[in-house]
Amino acid sequence: MMPTGDLGFMTRDEIVGRYAQKSGRASEELAHTIPFYQALGLFRLTVIIAQIYIRYHRGQTQDQRFAAFGPMIPVMAQAAQEVMSRAGGG
Numbered sequence: 158m159m160p161t162g163d164l165g166f167m168t169r170d171e172i173v174g175r176y177a178q179k180s181g182r183a184s185e186e187l188a189h190t191i192p193f194y195q196a197l198g199l200f201r202l203t204v205i206i207a208q209i210y211i212r213y214h215r216g217q218t219q220d221q222r223f224a225a226f227g228p229m230i231p232v233m234a235q236a237a238q239e240v241m242s243r244a245g246g247g
Contacts, residue, residue, distance in 0.1 A: 192244030199237035206230055 167175065173191055177184045206226050213223035 189244070192240050196237045196240040196244075199233055199240060203230060203233040203237065206233060 173187050174184065176182070177187050207230050209218075209223050210226035210230065212218045213220065213226065
């Protein structure tokens with residue numbers, strides 16, 4: 158979800174390559190483990206969005222921007238599931 162490539166940031170492949178180089182781990186190993194961490198990050202974000210939305214829904218916060226978070230919850234969860242499915246993990 159972060160800016161990459163065309164804005165001067167490294168691409169995802171470049172980031173994984175740099176991590177492999179600095180950590181001494183094989184790129185092939187990382188190719189199998191990175192999707193897990195990407196999906197985990199998306200699931201964590203799903204929980205964060207859900208927590209903020211339920212606080213808004215219960216009236217515990219009044220920020221109207223949070224009203225849009227409700228429909229985002231299943232979208233984020235689906236994105237995490239798709240990452241794992243593409244990686245053969247779900």
